[in-house]
Amino acid sequence: MSSSSARFLSASEAARRLGVSAKALRLYEQRGLVTPTRTDAGWRSYGPGEMARGTEIVALRALGLSLAQVARVLQGDAAGLAPALAAHQALLEGRVRQLGGTIEKVRGLRADLARGQAPAAGELARLLQPAEGFCIAFELPWPWGGERFELRGIRPLNYIVGPLGSGKTQLAIRLAEAIPGAAFLGLDRFASPGAALAPAVAEALAWLVEDGATASDALVALLAGLMAEGPSALVVDLVEQGLDEATQQALIAHLRRRGPEGRPLFLLTRSCVILDLAAVDDEESIILCPANHSPPTLVAPYPGSAGYEAVATCLATPQVRARTQGVIAWRPEAA
Incomplete structure (x- = not known):
């Protein structure tokens, strides 16, 4: 060559x-x-x-x-750069303030050492380790047997996946109940009557349409739920429901741009467009509900990691999902 x-x-x-x-x-x-x-x-x-x-x-x-x-x-039109750079500057300034606070803590510890005062137990560990985010723990609902489930270091973007009947919807609902101040955004969002769009929703919709999305009632209802003020975290049932492939691509790109400061989102999904395993980064996590009703586990987005193949088989193209829409798992009645 x-x-x-x-x-x-x-x-x-x-x-x-x-x-x-x-x-x-x-x-x-x-x-x-x-x-x-x-x-x-x-x-x-x-x-x-x-x-x-x-x-x-x-x-x-x-x-x-x-x-x-x-x-x-x-093409030479830089008009859209000003607000983008302003937002990026604000993000960097926030990180500088956070770093400044850490520097002050280090300065205080050094001053204490100079006076012969050793750091308190765990103080150095908290200083040197990155913030893990909040953690939750609860007993798993049916179809599990009440096992204890813990989720540490919750990321800004979290995916919940699993085959039909694996209990992923029950897990999603329980997560919304367990996280203080969280809300569950169910499929009934699509049945809500239309209303005047809030400015933030209208702005997000315009951004998504520019990015190739198709404006629809499903997208508007989803955006309204995602941008609602108040909840500390949002758990979204089948985030891709009613959205074509281009819209899904634009939506997940939009959600990724929220950055690490965004409130946690838990997206229940069966779409390989929403959960593109090749694009998952350090600010995202994958929660797998196994088919055998073992407790849900975190799966690393790398081929060969435990659970990776199971996650991959749960994801489908929009065309496949359209063929299986309406298919549900059912529990036989006890004899």
Whole structure:
């Protein structure tokens, strides 16, 4: 292979280097943001120019710009950058304040040591270890046998998956009951009558539509629930219900941009678009409800990890979900 050809990457290699999923890279291509070359065999190939363009796209997306806004910026219209940079500045300033507080604690400990006063038990451990977030524990409902379930270090974005009849809906409801101040967003959200959109919901809807989503009653009702003020956390039943593939892609990208400061979301899902295993990061977790009714477990998003294959088999494309919509698990009555 020549040195020049070695500079070109396959789609999977390009996605890995850019830190995005292969699906995201294909979406950028579909929207005309990046155009890979093709090999003689027809495979996509990304050279230095395409990778530089991809890096720009990833950076703009990280700032919270929609795909339509990204396209405009790449064409020379920077109007959408001002609010995005302002929001990013606010986020960085918040982290600086948090870091400043930690520095003050270190300074205080050093002053205590200079006076001959040793740190209290556990003080150094709390200082050096990152905050784990709040934790919950409760006894599991049916179909389990009352085993104790603990969830530590709850992430901003959490997925609940499992096959039909695994108890994932019961777990979701119990989570909403156990987390102080949390709310459960059930499927009855789709039956709510239409109403005037709150400004925040209208803004989010416009952003999603620019990102390729299809406006619908299902999407509006979901956004209204997700953006409701008050709950400390939200548990959402079948978040993808009523949403096509493009809308799901836009929605999950939008939810990921909330950052680590966003209130925890628990998304019950059967969609490989919502839960793209290749895109799960450190701010997300996967909770699997096994088919044999063993207690739910956390699954790492890596092939070969315990439970990974079970999670993968629970996820389906929107086309498959459409064929199985309305299929439910049932419990036979005791004789």
